[in-house]
Amino acid sequence: MSKIHPFTGQPSEDLFTWENAERQIFTNDDVKGVVKNVLVGPQDDAPNFIIRFFQVPVGGSTFDHAHPHEHGILILHGKAQIEIENKKFDLAPYDSVFVSGNDRHQIINVGETSLGFICVIPLEAGES
Amino acid sequence: MSKIHPFTGQPSEDLFTWENAERQIFTNDDVKGVVKNVLVGPQDDAPNFIIRFFQVPVGGSTFDHAHPHEHGILILHGKAQIEIENKKFDLAPYDSVFVSGNDRHQIINVGETSLGFICVIPLEAGES
Numbered sequence: 001m002s003k004i005h006p007f008t009g010q011p012s013e014d015l016f017t018w019e020n021a022e023r024q025i026f027t028n029d030d031v032k033g034v035v036k037n038v039l040v041g042p043q044d045d046a047p048n049f050i051i052r053f054f055q056v057p058v059g060g061s062t063f064d065h066a067h068p069h070e071h072g073i074l075i076l077h078g079k080a081q082i083e084i085e086n087k088k089f090d091l092a093p094y095d096s097v098f099v100s101g102n103d104r105h106q107i108i109n110v111g112e113t114s115l116g117f118i119c120v121i122p123l124e125a126g127e128s
Numbered sequence: 129m130s131k132i133h134p135f136t137g138q139p140s141e142d143l144f145t146w147e148n149a150e151r152q153i154f155t156n157d158d159v160k161g162v163v164k165n166v167l168v169g170p171q172d173d174a175p176n177f178i179i180r181f182f183q184v185p186v187g188g189s190t191f192d193h194a195h196p197h198e199h200g201i202l203i204l205h206g207k208a209q210i211e212i213e214n215k216k217f218d219l220a221p222y223d224s225v226f227v228s229g230n231d232r233h234q235i236i237n238v239g240e241t242s243l244g245f246i247c248v249i250p251l252e253a254g255e256s
Contacts, residue, residue, distance in 0.1 A: 001228055002212045002227045002228045002231045002233070003225070003226045004217050004223065004224075005226075006223050007220065007221070007224075009222065016222070018224060021224070040200035040201075040224055040226045044226035047198060047229075047250075048176065048177065048197075048198065048250035048252075049176065049200060049248055051202065053202075069176075070174060072167070072168035072177060073168075074167055084130045085130070089132050094135035094139075094146075095132065095133065095135050096133040096135075096146060096149070096168055097133070097168075098131045098168045100130045105130070118179075120200075120248055122175075122176035122177060
């Protein structure tokens with residue numbers, strides 16, 4: 001069944017939330033304060049892919065890791081640096097990135113505001 | 129291989145373009161002026177999904193159609209109305225939508241500026 005997730009956040013207050021969207025705040029030291037919101041995914045019985053919105057606080061970063069599944073990324077706000085297999089690229093709003101499966105990658109907030117980006121993964125990745 | 133698509137547009141001038149991203153401007157009467165940009169997809173050898181950015185001019189709309197594959201949608205700018213199986217929903221920036229396979233759907237720009245949104249489809253949909 002089709003489903004709408006109205007946005008219930010307040011970007012001017014750095015709040016990004018949606019109705020009926022799975023939300024997770026990471027507390028591990030290395031990714032502390034990173035927030036993930038599932039915009040389309042298992043909650044909708046989406047059969048093939050998951051669209052997540054990540055918010056990374058000032059000075060924060062995502063996991064430095066590699067895995068078999070790919071990422072499709074679109075920066076929405078803030079300034080990022082992405083490191084892929086030891087190469088660094090600066091990213092600004094609307095830049096998009098394809099991260100190949102098994103390429104080691106990390107996204108770092110290098111700006112003075114929070115960083116927001118979309119990250120799509122295949123459903124088969126087994127995470128949301 | 130991982131790949132970056134730097135944004136080369138100018139949002140203040142309503143120009144949304146990316147480096148090395150497939151771009152198509154529709155000319156059919158019913159979707160005239162709609163622009164599709166492939167942000168992540170076949171051009172990257174992405175194996176599972178395609179992320180497209182659509183721009184719909186003032187007064188314009190996307191196809192009114194149904195197909196077996198699903199959509200994952202995120203509004204980025206402008207005001208939209210989506211009609212799904214004869215029900216209408218108003219959409220604003222950051223609202224997300226899961227459109228089930230085979231549900232008839234159309235997105236209409238009901239604002240006074242251009243409408244921009246992300247639409248993800250599975251690779252197997254056979255279109256980019």
